[in-house]
Amino acid sequence: MASAGVLPKSLASSANQIRLGSGEMKKDATLxxxxxxxxxxxxxxTSISKAMALGADLVEIRLDYLKQxxxxxxxxxxxxRSLLPTLLTYxxxxxxGxxxxxxxxxxxxxxxxxxxxADYVDVEYQVAxxxxSSIDGKKPEKFKVIVSSHNYQNTPSVEDLGDLVANIQSTGADIVKIATTALDITDVARVFKVTVHSEVPVIGLVMGEKGxxxxxxxxxxxxxxTFSTLEPGKVSAPGQPTIKDLLQLYNFRQIGPYTKVFGVIGKPVGHSKSPVLYNEAFKSAGFDGVYVPFLVDDVANFLETYSSTDFAGFSCTIPxxxxxxxxxxxxxxxxKSIGAVNCLIRRPSDRKLIGYNTDYVGAITAIENGLRGTDISDGGAGSLLAGKLFIVIGAGGAGKALAYGAKVKGARVVIANRTYERARGLANLVGGEALSLxxxxxxxxxxxxxxxxxxSIGMQPNIDxxxxxxxxLKHYSLVFDAVYTPKMTRLxxxxxxxxxxxxxxxEMFIGQAFEQFERFTGLPAPKELFRRVLADH
Incomplete structure (x- = not known):
C-alpha cells in the first residue's frame, strides 16, 4: 500500500456509488x-422510528446500554418491531462498551x-x-457479521492497518470495521488509504473531533x-455527527468518489458557520463539492498530507x-503585502497551492458601509476611512489584513497587541503606531x-x-469585531x-466568503442565498 500523499482521484474510483437524483439508492451506496x-x-x-423519519438506512442497537x-x-x-434493518452490538x-x-x-x-x-451483528476481533466457527453452516443468506477492532490510543501506520484488515477478514468477517483515534487530523489519511484500496467491505472510522x-x-x-447519532452529545464514540448534520448540513447522499473536498482550517474550528454556508451554496449551484471543518494543529503537515487535487481548496482562520x-x-x-492568507486553492493542473487574502475586502467594505450610514458628507470621492484614526487590536493574520486595508484607504493606523513586539512589527510594515494592549x-x-x-477575545465559549x-469605548465612533460567534459580542x-x-x-464573513466561493467553484457567488442562510442560522 502507498504510504505518502493522499489518494489521487484515480484511486478513489473504487469508492461506493452515490444516491441517485430520484432518491433511489444505488446498490453500493455508503449506508x-x-x-x-x-x-x-x-x-x-421510539428512537428507531425517529431514525427512520430522519432518513437512516439502518440502526445499530447497543444491547449493552439496556438497564434490564x-x-x-x-x-x-x-x-x-424495528422499522429499519438492524445491527445488533453487545x-x-x-x-x-x-x-x-x-x-x-x-x-x-x-x-x-x-x-x-437480525441483519447484522458486530463481533469483536478478539473473539470473532x-x-x-460456531455459526458455520447456520448463517441465513442475507445475514452479515461485522468484525470490529477499536484502538482508543492512536491510529497505526498504513501497513499495520492493512495487516489488521487482512487479519480481521481471515476470521470469516463479512464486513471489516476498524475504529482508531485521531491524535492529529493527518491520521485520518491513513484510514482513507486503507478503505479506498480495500477489496473487502470496510468500515473505517477515526474517533475524536479531529477524526x-x-x-x-x-x-x-x-x-x-458511517455512524451517526439522533441528537448532539449522545454518542458511543467521540466525534460522531448527528444524522441531521450528516444528511442536511454535509449533503452526505450527494458525496461520491469524484466529489471535491473543501474546508476551513483552524483551531478551534467547531464554531465556524462556513460549512453551513458553503454546503448550501454548493447544493444550490449543483456543484459536486463538500465543505468540512479541519481541526488542524500543524498547517504545513496538514497541507502536505492532503496534497491531492481531491482536496481542492481551503479557508484558513485563526491561528x-x-x-x-x-x-x-x-x-x-x-x-503577500498583507503577510497572511485566508484562502488556499489547489490548482488542478499541477497541484500547486495558491494563496489569497479575501479578509481585507470583506472587512473594510463592511466598515465603510457602517460609516456611510452615519456620515453623509462623503460625495463619493475617496474612502470614508481617509484620515481616520484606525485602531487594530491584534497583529495576526486578520490584523494584518485590516491594517493593510485601512492603510490603502488612507487611514492613520495604530496596532495594539498583547505582545508589543508583534504590534511594533506590524506597525512598521504599514507605517503606523504601536501600543501594547x-x-x-x-x-x-x-x-x-x-x-x-x-x-479571538470574546469568541464562544469565552463570551464574557x-x-x-x-x-x-466612548472615544470611538465605530467599533468592528471580527468575531461572529456570537454575533453580538460583549465588545x-x-x-x-x-x-x-x-x-x-x-458582515466581514459574508464579504470574504463571496470571493472564496467564486475561487472554489468558478461560479458567481449566490449572494442572496449566503445572506439568507446566515440569517437562518
Missing part, C-alpha cells in the same frame, strides 16, 4: 447507521439475534474466530457505512493565516476613532471576555451602549 443507546426496549423502538435485558423477549421485540467493557459479564453468554445473545432475524472527516467523507473513500502563507507555492500580490485603555488622542478587534474596558454590546456604530463579524 447511514444511527446508533440507538437507550435504557429500555420501548425507548429504543431479557434476551429472548427483548431481541424478538427489537428485531421484529459491546464488552474491554472493548469500550458497557457489558461486564461472561463472554460466552454475550456471544450466545448475538447468535440468538442472528436466529431471530470462535464466533464465526470527524472520516465519517463525513466515507462515501468518497469507499466506506461501507494559521500567517503560517499557511509560507506553505503556498504561489501567493497573490495583495496577500494594556496601553490601549488610556489611549484616546482624539474622539471619533475607529476600533477593530481581530483577535472583551479586549478593552467599556469606559474606553459590540458595550460599544453600542456607549453610542458607537457597530459592525458585526458576520
Amino acid at each position: 447511514v447507521c444511527v446508533q440507538v443507546m437507550d435504557d429500555t426496549v420501548d425507548q429504543m423502538l 435485558f431479557d434476551p429472548h423477549r427483548d431481541l424478538s421485540d427489537l428485531i421484529n 459491546r464488552p467493557k474491554w472493548e469500550g 458497557q457489558y461486564d459479564g461472561d463472554d460466552n453468554g454475550r456471544l450466545e445473545v448475538l447468535r440468538l439475534a442472528m436466529e431471530l432475524g 474466530h470462535d464466533f464465526n 470527524l472527516i472520516s465519517r463525513i467523507l466515507a462515501p468518497k473513500f469507499g466506506g461501507y457505512l 494559521h493565516k500567517e503560517a499557511a502563507l509560507d506553505c503556498c507555492d504561489e501567493v497573490n500580490p495583495v496577500a 494594556a496601553e490601549l485603555e488610556h489611549y484616546h488622542p482624539e474622539d471619533g476613532m475607529i476600533l477593530v478587534n481581530t483577535t 471576555e472583551t479586549p478593552i474596558p467599556k469606559q474606553a 459590540l454590546r458595550e460599544a453600542e451602549e456607549c453610542g458607537a456604530t457597530i459592525v458585526t463579524g458576520l
Whole structure:
C-alpha cells in the first residue's frame, strides 16, 4: 500500500456509488447507521422510528446500554418491531462498551439475534474466530457479521492497518470495521488509504473531533457505512455527527468518489458557520463539492498530507493565516503585502497551492458601509476611512489584513497587541503606531476613532471576555469585531451602549466568503442565498 500523499482521484474510483437524483439508492451506496443507546426496549423502538423519519438506512442497537435485558423477549421485540434493518452490538467493557459479564453468554445473545432475524451483528476481533466457527453452516443468506477492532490510543501506520484488515477478514468477517483515534487530523489519511484500496467491505472510522472527516467523507473513500447519532452529545464514540448534520448540513447522499473536498482550517474550528454556508451554496449551484471543518494543529503537515487535487481548496482562520502563507507555492500580490492568507486553492493542473487574502475586502467594505450610514458628507470621492484614526487590536493574520486595508484607504493606523513586539512589527510594515494592549485603555488622542478587534477575545465559549474596558469605548465612533460567534459580542454590546456604530463579524464573513466561493467553484457567488442562510442560522 502507498504510504505518502493522499489518494489521487484515480484511486478513489473504487469508492461506493452515490444516491441517485430520484432518491433511489444505488446498490453500493455508503449506508447511514444511527446508533440507538437507550435504557429500555420501548425507548429504543421510539428512537428507531425517529431514525427512520430522519432518513437512516439502518440502526445499530447497543444491547449493552439496556438497564434490564431479557434476551429472548427483548431481541424478538427489537428485531421484529424495528422499522429499519438492524445491527445488533453487545459491546464488552474491554472493548469500550458497557457489558461486564461472561463472554460466552454475550456471544450466545448475538447468535440468538442472528436466529431471530437480525441483519447484522458486530463481533469483536478478539473473539470473532470462535464466533464465526460456531455459526458455520447456520448463517441465513442475507445475514452479515461485522468484525470490529477499536484502538482508543492512536491510529497505526498504513501497513499495520492493512495487516489488521487482512487479519480481521481471515476470521470469516463479512464486513471489516476498524475504529482508531485521531491524535492529529493527518491520521485520518491513513484510514482513507486503507478503505479506498480495500477489496473487502470496510468500515473505517477515526474517533475524536479531529477524526470527524472520516465519517463525513466515507462515501468518497469507499466506506461501507458511517455512524451517526439522533441528537448532539449522545454518542458511543467521540466525534460522531448527528444524522441531521450528516444528511442536511454535509449533503452526505450527494458525496461520491469524484466529489471535491473543501474546508476551513483552524483551531478551534467547531464554531465556524462556513460549512453551513458553503454546503448550501454548493447544493444550490449543483456543484459536486463538500465543505468540512479541519481541526488542524500543524498547517504545513496538514497541507502536505492532503496534497491531492481531491482536496481542492481551503479557508484558513485563526491561528494559521500567517503560517499557511509560507506553505503556498504561489501567493497573490495583495496577500503577500498583507503577510497572511485566508484562502488556499489547489490548482488542478499541477497541484500547486495558491494563496489569497479575501479578509481585507470583506472587512473594510463592511466598515465603510457602517460609516456611510452615519456620515453623509462623503460625495463619493475617496474612502470614508481617509484620515481616520484606525485602531487594530491584534497583529495576526486578520490584523494584518485590516491594517493593510485601512492603510490603502488612507487611514492613520495604530496596532495594539498583547505582545508589543508583534504590534511594533506590524506597525512598521504599514507605517503606523504601536501600543501594547494594556496601553490601549488610556489611549484616546482624539474622539471619533475607529476600533477593530481581530483577535479571538470574546469568541464562544469565552463570551464574557472583551479586549478593552467599556469606559474606553466612548472615544470611538465605530467599533468592528471580527468575531461572529456570537454575533453580538460583549465588545459590540458595550460599544453600542456607549453610542458607537457597530459592525458585526458576520458582515466581514459574508464579504470574504463571496470571493472564496467564486475561487472554489468558478461560479458567481449566490449572494442572496449566503445572506439568507446566515440569517437562518
